[in-house]
Amino acid sequence: MSDAVIVVVLLLVAACATAAVVQRDPARQALVLSVLGVLLAALFTVLQAPDVGLSQLAVGSALTPLLIMLCVRKIRRRGRPKEDAR
Amino acid sequence: MNGWILAATVALGGGGAAVLWGVTTGPPARRVIAQNLATSAVCPALLLLSQGYGRPAYVDLALLLALLGPVGTLVFARLLCDDLSEEGASAWALTWTAAGLGAAAVVALCVAVGPGRAMVKLLVVGALLISGNVIASRALAGGFRGVRGG
Numbered sequence: 001m002s003d004a005v006i007v008v009v010l011l012l013v014a015a016c017a018t019a020a021v022v023q024r025d026p027a028r029q030a031l032v033l034s035v036l037g038v039l040l041a042a043l044f045t046v047l048q049a050p051d052v053g054l055s056q057l058a059v060g061s062a063l064t065p066l067l068i069m070l071c072v073r074k075i076r077r078r079g080r081p082k083e084d085a086r
Numbered sequence: 087m088n089g090w091i092l093a094a095t096v097a098l099g100g101g102g103a104a105v106l107w108g109v110t111t112g113p114p115a116r117r118v119i120a121q122n123l124a125t126s127a128v129c130p131a132l133l134l135l136s137q138g139y140g141r142p143a144y145v146d147l148a149l150l151l152a153l154l155g156p157v158g159t160l161v162f163a164r165l166l167c168d169d170l171s172e173e174g175a176s177a178w179a180l181t182w183t184a185a186g187l188g189a190a191a192v193v194a195l196c197v198a199v200g201p202g203r204a205m206v207k208l209l210v211v212g213a214l215l216i217s218g219n220v221i222a223s224r225a226l227a228g229g230f231r232g233v234r235g236g
Contacts (some may be wrong), residue, residue, distance in 0.1 A: 062158040
């Protein structure tokens with residue numbers, strides 16, 4: 001019975017990871033990925049590994065989405081002048 | 087399984103399902119709101135879990151999430167501002183519902199813990215969670231026009 005919370009969080013993580021793969025637009029993938037980071041931290045906490053959860057939270061909730069969004073923005077900006085030239 | 091873990095399971099299940107549904111469907115504005123909701127749903131659940139497992143050290147996770155969750159949302163609010171400015175992502179009913187959930191969890195835990203250092207820490211986490219949630223919602227709704235663009 002006490003495993004119910006583990007099952008719930010595992011199901012959420014599995015569904016969220018699948019959703020992150022299925023999305024096509026990189027910006028939307030980054031959004032789902034940030035939710036996945038928070039859910040993974042909850043999973044690690046439920047599995048009694050709060051130290052791993054802390055680092056996952058620090059990296060997954062803010063840093064990874066920031067890097068991805070900066071890359072997407074840079075690429076879009078670089079692509080725009082070429083399209084205008086054509 | 088005690089009541090605290092049961093409450094955390096309900097918060098995680100309900101909040102997580104709503105966040106997943108919101109973040110995978112609909113226009114970009116709704117997705118960012120759902121991403122913001124993830125912080126305000128998981129943070130009270132982490133607090134409840136820490137009480138349920140009887141490990142006060144687990145409160146640190148909720149503290150870090152309350153600090154970094156709004157930062158992540160502000161990243162999206164800043165870098166997706168082109169998509170957001172068309173629609174204006176405002177959902178104040180949802181924002182205050184989430185803030186009420188966090189406040190209810192913090193008050194219940196404060197009653198259980200009793201006065202002392204742990205209670206001060208819980209109150210700090212609650213204040214950070216609610217203020218971060220409101221600031222991120224305001225940024226998403228276009229409340230800070232001065233820092234936008236660019």
